[in-house]
Amino acid sequence: MITQIYGIISKEQALACLEAGADYIGLVLNDSIKKDHVMLPEALDIFAAIGDRAKKVAILDLGLCGEEAVLALAKELRPDILHLCGSVTTNRDFYRRCRQEMPGMEIMQAVGMVGPEAVDFATAHAEWADYYILDTVKTGESGVGAAGATHDWNLSRQIVEAVGDRVKVILAGGLGPHNVAAAIEAVRPYGVDSLTMTSIEKDGVFLGKDVEKVREFCRIAHTY
Numbered sequence: 001m002i003t004q005i006y007g008i009i010s011k012e013q014a015l016a017c018l019e020a021g022a023d024y025i026g027l028v029l030n031d032s033i034k035k036d037h038v039m040l041p042e043a044l045d046i047f048a049a050i051g052d053r054a055k056k057v058a059i060l061d062l063g064l065c066g067e068e069a070v071l072a073l074a075k076e077l078r079p080d081i082l083h084l085c086g087s088v089t090t091n092r093d094f095y096r097r098c099r100q101e102m103p104g105m106e107i108m109q110a111v112g113m114v115g116p117e118a119v120d121f122a123t124a125h126a127e128w129a130d131y132y133i134l135d136t137v138k139t140g141e142s143g144v145g146a147a148g149a150t151h152d153w154n155l156s157r158q159i160v161e162a163v164g165d166r167v168k169v170i171l172a173g174g175l176g177p178h179n180v181a182a183a184i185e186a187v188r189p190y191g192v193d194s195l196t197m198t199s200i201e202k203d204g205v206f207l208g209k210d211v212e213k214v215r216e217f218c219r220i221a222h223t224y
C-alpha cells in the first residue's frame with residue numbers, strides 16, 4: 001500500500017515527510033483552498049530536494065489555469081505525476097497532449113465522489129488515466145478535494161472492483177491515522193492520501209504538516 005502526503009510547503013517539510021514514510025509527496029501550485037500552495041520557485045526547490053526518493057505529484061490546475069497554462073507549468077516543474085482536480089476538464093485530447101509533450105509523466109485524475117455517477121465516470125474513463133484519486137467534494141467548491149471529510153466508501157470500493165486491474169486507485173478524503181485502517185479494509189485501494197488530518201491548522205489557517213501524524217498514517221498503511 002502506497003502513501004501520498006499533501007500540503008507540502010517547504011523542502012524541510014518534504015524531507016520530514018519522506019523520513020516519516022511518505023511514498024508520494026504532493027504540492028499545489030499558485031492557488032489552493034487551504035492556502036497550502038507554493039509558487040514555482042519554491043516548488044522547484046522542494047522537488048529538487050526530494051529527487052528520486054518519492055514520486056513527486058503536483059496539482060497545477062486550480063484558480064484560473066487552463067490547459068495551455070497547465071502544460072507550460074508541467075514542463076517547467078516536471079512532476080512525476082500530474083494530479084488533475086480543478087478547472088481542466090477531463091478531455092481525451094489534453095491527456096494525449098500530456099503524453100506526447102511530457103513522456104513519462106503520469107496522470108492522476110480526481111474523481112469527485114458525489115454519488116453513484118462517480119462509478120459510471122470512473123468506468124467510462126478507465127483507459128485514460130494512470131491513477132484515479134477518489135476524493136470528497138466540498139459543498140460550494142468547484143474542484144475535487146481538500147474537503148477534510150470522508151465520503152461513501154462503498155462507492156469507492158465499487159470503483160476499485162470495476163477498474164482496479166487497469167487504473168491505480170488512491171483513496172483520499174478526510175483520511176488520517178484514526179481511520180486509515182478502516183478505510184483500507186473497506187476499499188482495498190492501491191494507495192491512501194492525506195492532507196487535512198495530518199496537518200496543523202489554527203483558526204482555519206494552514207500551518208504545515210504534523211510529522212508525527214504523517215508517520216503514524218504511513219506506518220498503519222504500510223502494514224497492508
Ligand SMILES: O=C(O)c1ccccc1N[C@@H]1O[C@H](COP(=O)(O)O)[C@@H](O)[C@H]1O
Pocket residue numbers: 005006007026028032033034035036037059062085133135136143144145146147148149172173174175193194195196197
Ligand atoms: O491540497 C490542496 O490544497 C487541494 C486543493 C484543491 C483540491 C485538492 C487538493 N488536495 C487534494 O485533496 C486531498 C484530500 O484532502 P483531505 O485529506 O480530505 O483534506 C489531498 O490530499 C490532495 O490530494
